Amino acid sequence: QTIGRAARNVAGKAILYADRITDSMQYAIDETARRREKQLAYNAEHGITPESVRKGISSAFDHVYEQKESAADAVAGPYGLHDRAGQEAFIHDPAKLHKHIEALRKKMLAAAGDLEFEEAARLRDEIRRLEEGELGL
Structure with missing residues (x-):
């Protein structure tokens, strides 16, 4: 391996x-x-010539800062997630919540597959938070 x-x-x-x-x-x-x-x-x-991926150092970390900003803008309320402006991201409807959690799971697995472990961990924590809120734990 x-x-x-x-x-x-x-x-x-x-x-x-x-x-x-x-x-x-x-x-x-x-x-x-x-x-x-x-x-x-x-x-x-x-006619393929193998090349290494060339990625700038800053581009490797940009997504981490973007995620922190977007996470900071979301606030959990009694009826679901709201952004700081008060607009609902989704209603705490069980069907919509399950659909949202499944979408987050897919993103988490894709992030892990792309070796973006920080993003995968952030999504895992978000899924846990939503599931705990749903179950009232």
Whole structure:
């Protein structure tokens, strides 16, 4: 698994330390080489040159600050969520609430899949807060 993660990086390397190469190590090395050959053939056939993702440092953190601002604007009231201006984000209708929670769950799983763990954790906490409010805990 670690070798596979390193292989996804353009300059990734996995260094294995051992007195001898075990069967498991040899299998992992062979499988990685097989996949690499297959990927290189596919890239050559389709004219693809592998590149690393280039993302600015600030862009990696911008969404965190945006989330904090939007979360700060929402206030929980006895009938659901309201923004600071007093407009209802949704009524505390059980059907609408369940639908909203399911949408948040999907966003949470997508964020985790995109390795945006802070966002996934924030969504998880929001889901818990809504479920606890719904159950009156």
